[in-house]
Amino acid sequence: MIVWLFNESLSKPIINGLVRITSEDLEKFNETSWQKFRNDIVDRTLITNFFDELAWTEFDKRISEFNRKKRAWICRCCKKSLSQSKSILCDRCLDWIHLPCVGLSSVPRKKIWMCPDCADEN
Numbered sequence: 497m498i499v500w501l502f503n504e505s506l507s508k509p510i511i512n513g514l515v516r517i518t519s520e521d522l523e524k525f526n527e528t529s530w531q532k533f534r535n536d537i538v539d540r541t542l543i544t545n546f547f548d549e550l551a552w553t554e555f556d557k558r559i560s561e562f563n564r565k566k567r568a569w570i571c572r573c574c575k576k577s578l579s580q581s582k583s584i585l586c587d588r589c590l591d592w593i594h595l596p597c598v599g600l601s602s603v604p605r606k607k608i609w610m611c612p613d614c615a616d617e618n
């Protein structure tokens with residue numbers, strides 16, 4: 497499966513355990529490969545052994561950062577982009593949600609606002 501990360505000549509020694517992926521190799525990952533990991537199509541923990549320690553740390557960091565940013569700009573309810581409508585931040589779970597998705601037409605004049613899920617839990 498590592499084959500689609502690199503070209504075949506690079507992948508073979510990695511699969512055979514002859515070399516490990518280094519931080520330098522990360523730059524050779526193509527965009528399609530990154531996307532597979534970002535979208536969790538591939539379980540990252542299955543490929544830990546292919547990386548050296550430093551490369552793994554860096555790899556993991558890049559994926560996590562990307563996923564965090566992505567999540568931050570998507571409505572928790574409908575999973576669509578926040579730019580589609582006015583949004584509000586839940587002060588408890590820190591998720592952004594479109595106002596209409598929680599039945600609001602404007603931002604409530606409260607210091608602290610909680611999404612329905614968090615309000616239920618409290």
Ligand SMILES: [Zn+2]
Nearest residue numbers: 571574594597
């Ligand atoms: Zn929404």
Ligand SMILES: [Zn+2]
Nearest residue numbers: 586589611614
């Ligand atoms: Zn919440």
